Amino acid sequence: MAAEIHSRPQTSRPVLLNKIEGHSDGVNAAVLIPKEDGVITVSEDRTIRVWLKRDSGQFWPSIYHTVSSPCSCMSYHHDSRRIFIGQDNGAIVEFLISEDFNKMNHVKTYPAHQNRVSDMVFSLESEWVVSTGQDKSVSWMCTESGSMLGRHYFSSWASCLQYDQETQHAFVGDYSGQITLLKLERQTYSIITTLKGHEGSIGALWWDPVQKLLFSGASDHSVIMWDIGGRKGRTLLLQGHHERVQAVRYLQLTRQLLTCSVDGGITVWNMDTQREEAPQWLDSDSCQKCEQPFFWNIKQMWDSRTIGLRQHHCRKCGQAVCAKCSSKRSTFPLMGFEFQVRVCDSCFDTIKEEDRTALATFHEGKHNIAHMDIDPSRGLMVTCGSDRIVKMHFLLLFNRQSRLRLQKWFTPVSERYKRKVIRDMTMMVVGRPARSCNFLQWRDLKIVYKRYASLYFCVGMESEDNELLTLEVLHRYVEMLDKYFGNVCELDLIFNFEKAYYILDEFLMGGEVLETSKIDIGVAIEDADVLQETLEEYMSKPTY
Ligand SMILES: [Zn+2]
Ligand SMILES: [Zn+2]
Numbered sequence: 001m002a003a004e005i006h007s008r009p010q011t012s013r014p015v016l017l018n019k020i021e022g023h024s025d026g027v028n029a030a031v032l033i034p035k036e037d038g039v040i041t042v043s044e045d046r047t048i049r050v051w052l053k054r055d056s057g058q059f060w061p062s063i064y065h066t067v068s069s070p071c072s073c074m075s076y077h078h079d080s081r082r083i084f085i086g087q088d089n090g091a092i093v094e095f096l097i098s099e100d101f102n103k104m105n106h107v108k109t110y111p112a113h114q115n116r117v118s119d120m121v122f123s124l125e126s127e128w129v130v131s132t133g134q135d136k137s138v139s140w141m142c143t144e145s146g147s148m149l150g151r152h153y154f155s156s157w158a159s160c161l162q163y164d165q166e167t168q169h170a171f172v173g174d175y176s177g178q179i180t181l182l183k184l185e186r187q188t189y190s191i192i193t194t195l196k197g198h199e200g201s202i203g204a205l206w207w208d209p210v211q212k213l214l215f216s217g218a219s220d221h222s223v224i225m226w227d228i229g230g231r232k233g234r235t236l237l238l239q240g241h242h243e244r245v246q247a248v249r250y251l252q253l254t255r256q257l258l259t260c261s262v263d264g265g266i267t268v269w270n271m272d273t274q275r276e277e278a279p280q281w282l283d284s285d286s287c288q289k290c291e292q293p294f295f296w297n298i299k300q301m302w303d304s305r306t307i308g309l310r311q312h313h314c315r316k317c318g319q320a321v322c323a324k325c326s327s328k329r330s331t332f333p334l335m336g337f338e339f340q341v342r343v344c345d346s347c348f349d350t351i352k353e354e355d356r357t358a359l360a361t362f363h364e365g366k367h368n369i370a371h372m373d374i375d376p377s378r379g380l381m382v383t384c385g386s387d388r389i390v391k392m393h394f395l396l397l398f399n400r401q402s403r404l405r406l407q408k409w410f411t412p413v414s415e416r417y418k419r420k421v422i423r424d425m426t427m428m429v430v431g432r433p434a435r436s437c438n439f440l441q442w443r444d445l446k447i448v449y450k451r452y453a454s455l456y457f458c459v460g461m462e463s464e465d466n467e468l469l470t471l472e473v474l475h476r477y478v479e480m481l482d483k484y485f486g487n488v489c490e491l492d493l494i495f496n497f498e499k500a501y502y503i504l505d506e507f508l509m510g511g512e513v514l515e516t517s518k519i520d521i522g523v524a525i526e527d528a529d530v531l532q533e534t535l536e537e538y539m540s541k542p543t544y
Helices: 298-304 345-350 415-430 467-485 490-495 497-507 518-540
Strands: 002-007 015-020 027-032 038-043 047-053 059-066 071-077 082-087 091-097 104-111 117-123 128-133 137-142 148-153 158-164 169-174 178-184 189-196 202-208 213-218 222-227 235-239 245-251 256-261 265-270 328-332 337-343 360-364 371-375 380-385 392-399 404-409 439-442 445-452 455-462
Touching (some): 038 059, 038 071, 047 071, 071 117, 082 128, 091 117, 091 128, 128 158, 137 158, 148 178, 158 202, 169 202, 178 202, 213 245, 222 245, 222 256, 235 337, 245 371, 256 371, 328 345, 404 415, 404 490, 404 497, 415 455, 445 467, 455 467, 467 490, 467 497, 467 518, 490 497, 497 518
Parallel strands (some): 027 071, 027 371, 117 158
Antiparallel strands (some): 002 380, 027 038, 038 047, 047 059, 071 082, 117 128, 128 137, 137 148, 169 178, 178 189, 202 213, 213 222, 265 360, 328 337, 371 380, 392 455, 445 455
16 A cells, blocks of 8 residues: 655666555555656545655655545646546546646546546647546547547457557557557547467556557566567567566666566566567477377377377477476576576577576565556656565474475575575574574564474564564464364374465465465365365276
8 A cells, every 4th residue: 555666776776765655545556746756646545646755755745635436547747737547437537736736626527438447648749538448448538628539349358558649559458468559540540450479468568659669568477578660570578577567667768678566576677688589389299309299199199009298388499398308497588588497408408508697687676566657867666556464485384303394485586595494494493492582583584483282383574574463374374274184283284285285375375365264265175175086086987
C-alpha cells in the first residue's frame, strides 16, 4: 500500500529515498511530477492524491480527492496540468490541477467502458483519450466534445496500451497474450497486425517512437522486444524475472531497459550490445541427437522395442532432444537467458565462459511492484504496489543432531550458498542454550527459529520484516502438519517428506503466506491424496 521513490537506476544500485504511506488499499498507479518534488497516486481506496515534498523531507498530500469508484489508472499531462483517471466502473474522469498543486477541478466524465478501465493515454495533439478496459475493448474519445469516436472489441480483456501520437497507432496487450496493432482514425480504424509470442497475459507495454521498438512484459515472466521499425519480424526474448512482469520502460539515451515484476524484482537490461534471437523450437518424433523415439511415436517404439522418452528443447539451438542428451544447464545472456536453462550437450560445449557474463543487473524493489514511473533526467523512479507481510528467504527443518529434514529456498541461490547456510544455521541454532532468544542476525538476514519437540524450524528473512509474525507463521505450519499427521513427529517427516512439502506449498508461495485457513489447506491436501490414490489404483490395474 505504498509508493516508493528510488534514485538513479541507470548508474548503479537503486537507493530508496522515500516511502509514501497512508493509503488504505492498493495503489494502482503513481507518477513523478516533472521538475517538482511531487508524486501523484491513484488508489483502489477511491482517492487521487498529490504528494509534495515538504521542508521536513517528508511527502505530504496537498490534494486529497475522493471519487465514486476505485481508481485503476491515470494519464497526466504536465504542461496543460490535465489529469485523466480511469475507474473501476468504466468511467474516465478529467480534472484540471492548479499551478500550485493545491486544487483540482472536475472537467468532464467520459463513459468509456462498461467495466474497469485498465490503461489509458491522453494525446494533446489530437485531443483524444485512448483507453482499454476489462469489457474487452479499446475506445477512443474526443476530449473537446466528450463523444466516443470509435471502439474495437477483442476476444479477451484488454490489459495495457501504448499509443503513437504521430502516426495514430495503438498497441493493445490482452489477457490471451496477444498484442494487437491498430491504426485509429476519427470514426474508423484498421487492424494492422497481431503479435504473438507470450504464453501469458500481457502485463505492460512500452513503445519507443524514435527507434520504433515495442517492449512487452507478461505473466510468463518474460519480456520481448519487438523490432517494429525493422519490418523483419525480429524479436528478442529476455528472461530475467521469476514472476509476472508488471512494468516496462526503455531509456533511449542510455539504451537501458527497466523491467519490474510482481515479486519486487527490478531488472536493468543493457540493450546496447549485440543480442541474438532465440531459435524457434523444432518438432520431431524422436530425439534429434540420439534418435530415440518420443513417447507418442508408437510405431518406432514398437519397431525398436523401446520405451518412448519425454521431449525437451535445447534453448540455444531449438532442437528437440531427450533428457539424457540435454542434461546440462547454462545461462546464455546473448539470447536473453539470464537464468540457467536447458541446453543440449553439444551446445553446452560451445558456450564459453565469457558468453556467460550477465547482460543485465538485478535489484530488489522492497515491495510487490504493480506500476512504475521514471524521470531519467533526475534519475528518479517511483514504484507502487502492496507491501509484503513477511518475505522469507529459506525455511529449514533439522533435528538436534543437525540432520536436515526439510529445506525450502524461496530466492534463487547457488548450491554452495545453500550448503553454507545449512552448515551455519545448524551450528548456530543447535548450539544455543535453551531459554535464549529465538532471533539471530546472520549476514544481512534475520534468522527466526523455534524448537518443537526434537525438531528445529528455522527461517531466514529480510531484516526489516516482523519476527513475531514469522514465529506465528512457523507455528501455523506446525499446526497444519499436526492436523494432517495427527501429533506429528520426526519420523512422519522422514517417511512422508513429500506430504510435508505439499502442505508447505499450499501454505507458502515465494516466501510469502498464500493461505492461512487450515480448513482450505486440508481440503487441498485431501484432494491431492485422493488423486494420488486413484492414479496408483489405475496404474496397478493390468491392461489387456
Ligand atoms: Zn537423445
Ligand atoms: Zn543445442
